[in-house]
Amino acid sequence: MPITSVSKDPESLTMTVVAEFDATRERLWEAYTDPRQIEKFWGPVEWPATFTRHDVFPGGRSHYYMTGPDGQQSGGVWEFLAVDPGHSFEVRDAFADGEGNENTDMPSMRMTFVFEEREGGSRMTTTTWFGSAEQLEQLLAMGMEEGMASAMSQIDDVLADLASFAAGKGADLQVLSDTQIRVSRVIRGSVEQVWRAHHEPELLKRWLLGPDGWTMTVAEPAVSVGDTFRQEWAPNEGVEGEPFGFTGELLEVDAPFREVTTEQMIGIEGEPSINELTLTPHTDGALLTLVITYPSSEVRDMVVSTGMVDGMEASYARLEREVLA
Template sequence: MPVTDVITDTENLTMTVIADLAAPVERVWEVYSDPRQLERFWGPPGWPATFTSWDQTVGGRADYTMHGPRGEKAAGTWEFLEIDRPRGFAVIDAFADDDGHPDPDLPSMRMTFTFEQTAEGTRMVNTSHFASAEALEQLIAMGAIEGTTMAMSQMDAVLQDLRDYAQGKGTQVTLLDDVHVRITRLVEGPRELVWRAHNEPDLMKQWLLGPDGWEMTEVAVASEVGQSYRTSWAPVGDTEGEPFGFEGEALLIDAPRRSVQTERMIGMPVETLNDLNLYEEDGATLITLYIEYPDKETRDMILATGMAEGMETSYARLERELLAV
């Protein structure tokens, strides 16, 4: 992950995040100056940001909203204080209410970003200055350190060309913390078709099969928030194994970019939260699946079943059977 250190200084009322990025200063400046690129990593996994206004001039303002996996929203605003292209900038960062006004019940801070060239790329130093020790402690208690670290873990995919970042690497599993996992797979095909392949029963039956020798026997798709879905598989011919399936509810649908569902193996009480995100660049689509487990033991048990290997077989079939047509 890019973050190499997080330093809290209760005497000087600051929190400093240091990240080493494998990109030149000019490229780092670019992603912090383009709201479409910035919103790919500003919110932590499961809470992507959408910038609704952007005026990166001294005295200008940017407004954004982060959307949680269960429909939650958290709004924020930046007021630009200093701009030193491409070496850095400073803003007043504040939580905002539904009307975009700073929320007086939540801490605001002056944030400075500096980008310094290194032998490997760029060192980013982000320092937040607080008005009081209580404000600093409140933000830390809200999970700012963990959230910032996980948000920055998304930057590599933004800084690099998408194919350079993911092509040929297959299905990648990253443990974000004890209960959160990120799974990524680049597929050669447009996002619209990849979305359809995840949501249309006839297409799902062609690729979403896991290892060879299995067939999908039941597909009931949730097309609206609040609806339930159900999928089942069974072995074919001499393939060993017992039929199984999953069920759950749709919590968020933002076609063709994002869907969030709960998931339970049929007959089992354990439930996960599955947050699917699709991003297209130059005709290729990066599939990113964030999974939230109830605890570390469940996470490790499910990953040990060979889940990632089965997903890779399915994704390879997706490219071969649907996207290459």
């Protein structure tokens, strides 16, 4: 059990939890900033978590929900107030629905997570500030302390799993819901380098090609919210296939960490998908996370079955080899 102490101070309205780990501080930080990893231990054992958004930068947000044994869901949202990469972050933690909309009928809390080195491993100190003595008692009565202990009992297995989340593993597909998937990959380059590679036309044409034998003929990125992007590809001579392309609107941008766009195949009618791209600093480069929300489960299954993820992996490998090397 990693928790070594829990202390509650009614005067300062705080609860402080100290936990120690055999893993390094850097490895522990990765576990908390990678949505694939934190969702494996954030919820209690009986209430596993799913993170549909996890933006670890000042002004970023995280959306998650926990699912109980009977299918009941309890959601939460973090607003990142401060981030010192590798060392600490501070959030406002609130109850929310499954879409990340805050439940203002329930109390919110301020939390800090501090990561330190210690002999033989690392230490994390989590301090929670409550708005009032009543809030503190309410949340403790709801099982907050017991839930945290149950959740953290799972973290050692995640920290020991070095292979599942390492650089070089390739693009990783996870199904989040009937209409939503997440594709993740650690890319060997800085967040700034990977962001530029996604937004400079001459760089896009060097790597965003999918399988070998295709050329990107149009690369028109969106710059400001409301702008439209356009991307088109054509097969090289002797390669089977028909030219195709995508277009969409830039809905949100917080360079170089996050952007949200619509995406629709050119010439195809219907509701577009929503793409949420997040870049997070990682020990080996940048963790790229792409959450895609499709109009329906049928559209999701159809797109995934085309070999989309294999094409993305070919492009990301080319990005490392041709642009970031």
